[in-house]
Amino acid sequence: MDKKVRVRFAPSPTGGLHIGGVRTALYNYLIAKKNNGTMILRIEDTDQTRYVEGAEEYIKEALAWVGIQLDESPWQGGKFAPYRQSERKDLYKKYALKLIEEGNAYYAFDTEDEWDSKRKELEAAGVVSPQYNSITRMQMKNSLTLTAAEVKAKLAAGEPYTIRLKVPHKEDIRVHDLIRGWVVFHSSLLDDRVLLKSDGMPTYHLANVVDDYLMQISHVIRGEEWLPSAPVHVLLYKMLGWENEMPQFLHLPLIMNPDGNGKLSKRYADQLGFPVFPIEWHNKEKQATMTGYREAGYFPETMVNFLVLLGWNAGTEQEIFSMQELIDSFSIERIGKSGTKFDINKAKWFNQHYLKATSNPTLARLLLADLAKNNRTLSQEKAEKVVEILKERVTFVKDFLTEGKYLFDAPQTFDEQIASKKWNQPLVEVLNGYKNALQTHQESLEAHTAKEILNKTTDSLGVKFGSVMQGVRLAITGAGAGADLMEIIAFLGADEVSKRIDYAVSTLKVVS
């Protein structure tokens, strides 16, 4: 019970890391940190055909971005190195052979085609999902049906083979899951899983069990999609004599599409216009770039906070958590059991929260970086002013550019609906009067003086201040709504405001 907490996140480098994978990594990390444990990253690259160049680097960068720190990994090493399964290849065979020796596994010489045709034959005979199991294995070419001499000869001749687990006929296999309690499976429903593939690589099942044992993993924390194969793993622990060292299992609820139709998928996310990847992923094969949350403007704090609440809660009404607060309050007992639908709205709300919590100078620097991408610049001071004016109305840093486009560019067009309602003769007179009054404030203009001047102008013309405001806004920003107009005027300065007034007055037609 006092076993040291050692957890691993074990992705396979087959492409961009899915956002669900990030949550799994997060839960692993939090459980490790909460218990003064060790966070391990292991690369499960046993399927050479699916290996994708760049995927490992991607995983590394994505985890770093959200702030998950690794204690042991292929990139930094550790006392159980190597952490890449392809580099541990030889290890697995030893255990597979041990299983054979003890009668818990066997050589199978059937080619994939042979098994395929057998499967089709069974399907034709009405078997819904044919399995290589305790019944069918006796009709196949393997060390259970062949004589010892035949097996020896085939091996000596270098014939390709797989090693399959010999699942017992009738046995209840009990799996204990920390989230779900005891789950019982019957062995007759399990098939003789391939443990070692014909290319000499282990399958997930063998590699996973062997490595978790050797790396002294205390908790296996993975998605619920693994629950059905958990009995195979339990069987392996038993057969290898490691039952007492078997880790605790936690099968996390799945993250679903917003309408609940299956696991959150890329296709679906695309349709609804949100990313499934933490950071941008370049698919070289398809020559496509998938955008990530980072590029979409989400803060890492947002992702951590949003993701952790998909399947866990503190039991209090607190919803905003920093990583450190999560480490302090995370608990296995409060992880939920049911699948959770992905709600991008909530993520946006978190982002807005974290944006508001970010200091203006920092936000200004981020804005400046965005501006630079469009080949524009601004002084840090001006940028901070932009941030101040717009902060309460944006969700993402990139929104400063769109929400506040009138701070950067004079309007070319004007909101027609507003213009048709508000653009009248008194307004034009106010604007001209205002422009003239502004002449004396070329040097500097503050929001409150901008307001005073406008007030005086309306007073002298006998026009109500409020009746003219939206029209003034329209002339200066092109829109009927937006940030505090006096702040905008102060930001733009008398000169620019005058130019905009001239343009509006000469462009818009007065309505009666």
Add this chain to the structure above:
RNA sequence: GCACAGUUCGUCUAGGGGUUAGGACGUAUCCCUUUCACGGAUAAGACACGGGUUCGAUUCCCGUACCGUGUACCA
């Protein structure tokens, strides 16, 4: 099909044998405000269904329905 999970407002969830079933996002209305936004307030909105057990069930048990996962020499 079979196996295994799961099911509280639209969504994330709290709760748990007796509650006005609580919060957050979203939605609506109002207030604030020159507009919009922010903020504040208010409102609408849920225990899948059927049987038990019980004085009493949303909570415990059993079934049904629905949803999901799995059913590869993929992870």
